[in-house]
Amino acid sequence: MPREIALLDALVPTLLIAFMISVMLSWAMDWLFAHLGLYQYIWYHSLFRLAVFICMFSVLGLMIY
Amino acid sequence: MLVSVSTISKSRTISLVRLALRDWLKEDAPTMIYIMKVLMACLLAMWLSLRFELDQPRTAMLTVAIVMQSRTGMVFAKSYYRLLGSIIGIVVSFLLVAFFAQERVLFLVSMAIWIGFCTAGSMVFRNHQSYAFVLAGYTICIVGLPATITPELTFSIGVTRISEIIIGLISASLISDLIFPQRIGDLLTAKIRRRFSDFSDMLRAMSIEKIGEESSKYAALRIVSDVFELETFRASSGLENDASRHYRLRLSMLNAEFMQVSTSFHSLEQLLRRQNSTGNPQVVEALFSLYQLLKTVISVEDRSIVNEIEARQLATALKDLRSSLQQKIDLVRKALPNSLNASERLDFESGAELLRRFVDELYVYTSTYASLGSETTEAAKDAIANHPPRLGMHFDSLAVTLAGIRGALSLAAMACLWIFADWRSGIEAITIGIITSTLYASSPNPKKTVKQFIFGAILGSVFVYICNFQILPQAHGFLMLSLAVAPAIVIASWLTTRPAFTTIGSGIFIIFLMHIGFNSAYSANPITFMNDALADLFAITTSGILYALIDLTSSGWSRRRIVKKLRELVVSTCLEQLPQRPSRLETRARDLVQRLDGGHRAANVQDKQVIDCLLSTLEIGRAVIALRDQMNEVDDIAIKLQIADCLKRIADLYTSPSSRNQIDAINSINQAVSALENIMVATKLPQFTQHQLLTMLHFIRCALLDNDSVLSLHNPNAKSREGAIYAT
Incomplete structure (x- = not known):
């Protein structure tokens, strides 16, 4: 994967795109969890959300580098 | 030791x-x-x-x-x-x-x-x-x-x-x-609970001895800022993710209902105040005996209710009161002495009508409040779908x-x-x-x-x-x-x-x-x-x-502008073709005032004047909307024209307040009332419509005649006014 990609002729780090994608993914997952009522099994919601986000972002980041 | x-x-x-x-x-x-x-x-x-x-x-x-x-x-x-x-x-x-x-x-x-x-x-x-x-x-x-x-x-x-x-x-x-x-959620719950108990304290505090006091005006100002503060919290809580969409919809419904119920309460209070100062004491006592019923219902062990569980009980009690209220009104009406004249009887009728409206709205408000404590039932979901209230700009x-x-x-x-x-x-x-x-x-x-x-x-x-x-x-x-x-x-x-x-x-x-x-x-x-x-x-x-x-918020100029805008609201409520909704009037009027001030101080005289004007706008506006609603039911052309004339006169009075216009408006209402009281007409109309029209017209007339009302403050010939009223 290239480390920078051209977005409308402006060079943007691919990591930024990965960041955006993981934000979207974690929102979707958040919605799903809230909808299925899975959050009642989790002690600290925001910490869990952050952890999931970091996992996703790291996986995507490792795929780039 | x-x-x-x-x-x-x-x-x-x-x-x-x-x-x-x-x-x-x-x-x-x-x-x-x-x-x-x-x-x-x-x-x-x-x-x-x-x-x-x-x-x-x-x-x-x-x-x-x-x-x-x-x-x-x-x-x-x-x-x-x-x-x-x-x-x-x-x-x-x-x-x-x-x-x-x-x-x-x-x-x-x-x-x-x-x-x-x-x-x-x-x-x-x-x-x-x-x-x-x-x-x-x-x-x-x-x-x-x-x-x-x-x-x-x-x-x-x-x-x-x-x-x-x-x-x-x-x-x-x-x-x-x-x-x-x-979390905002906890804060919201606390705020809603406090607001409800404050409001019921206010209801419980109203009594025949204290009717002339000014206390409810400060409360009204607080209510204005509360409504908008709650709206901000509600909007922000959406981003916190743990409150459901239904919960937030119910909150904005609660806000809209609260505005209506507080206006109705104010109208009721004003009506009682006016009758207390000018009307027949027996009518006032009769109305208070009815109000006493409500007061007993909202007190739990001699205090206001504090949470959603108690609110559910209160909602049931209010429902009972609502269904039995008409019988009780009839009973009290029979007990009234025969010596009362027609106008005094109308005084009683409009008071009873307002009380009934108030109990209805209080019931709705209380049941929404109670539903915040429980999971959404299907019925409540339907109610929300039919009723999307919004605070506009x-x-x-x-x-x-x-x-x-x-x-x-x-x-x-x-x-x-x-x-x-x-x-x-x-x-x-x-x-x-x-x-x-x-x-x-x-x-x-x-x-x-x-x-x-x-x-x-x-x-x-x-x-x-x-x-x-x-x-x-x-x-x-x-x-x-x-x-x-x-x-x-x-x-x-x-x-x-x-x-x-x-x-x-x-x-x-x-x-x-x-x-x-x-x-x-x-x-x-x-x-x-x-x-x-x-x-x-x-x-x-x-x-x-x-x-x-360029001082736009604290100068006398800006206050005069707001008062003028509020009067224009009444005019448009009287004349516009669109179907009018009380919630729209409420939010428009309150939003204008909210911009004036964060709502923390009511100490200064000019601020008070604006608040008075807001309350009187809401009072008249709601009555006009009710009147226009009933007007659609009327088939008789003569009556329709008569009421349309009343609306036009009221609009004129609010466009340029003067004793001339005031006399015109009151005369027009007097004519409409006597036309409605005519037996020939009365038989043609449904009884409910006739009753509603009469009470609303009478209510507006009383408000216009009120010596303490805001219109008289802006009246250039305030002195000649007294004479003018007695002349009518």
């Missing part, structure tokens, strides 16, 4: 310590936690920006300082709007640079127009949305102005700024979500335009000085000037706010001087850097937690963080710093002067 004394004093000390500890946990601990959170988020933002080698860590830190608030949801909401505002501002500055980079006069003119537009926008919208407009306005100074000097760097300036802002937002959101998060377009002009003027003044005096700190001055003149445009008393802001700016300059030239040169490494910036951040964030000093705190924050002396490396220069600090003070003073010159 000695031993026992010492044990007693020991146990006493322990209990005292425990008490002090509990107080500390309740009051001071949250403040301390908040200050720590601000500091941590600032340092995190600083570290991240330095780590990413961004040009100006100060922007990230400033962002943190601006969006940090004690409630997590509010931080999310403000972050979202800050991001939105900044992005729009940056895009517009790219456009302006692309068009007018060579022509600084054209550039500044189009910038002034944009800033005027944004200032106006920040007046129209509320809270966080208003803040987004402020940002879209002043970001253009921060990105666009440096770009006029080096147009080729515009894009990178813009991108760096947005990255820094994002870093600031992420740090602030993370810290406030992860460390001791304070209603404003005085002239005031908004003037605010826009004021924003543009402050840019123009600074820009002229910059160009003609070839001022080195011109850009700095323009930026700060625009920040102050857009940020405080919607505050209740900008003059006072700007004074506080100047004080904060001076303190901030002193702090930043000490930090930049005494401490920073000796600091090595990130830890020392953090230690150097921490004291000012702690002091400023402590000040922002004190309601009286909030603006001073934000002044310190803005000036301190804008001038802090490092980018990627130490970069403070005493001469530039002194020049810039002086430019800041100068710019803030200028915008303060402009606020004083």
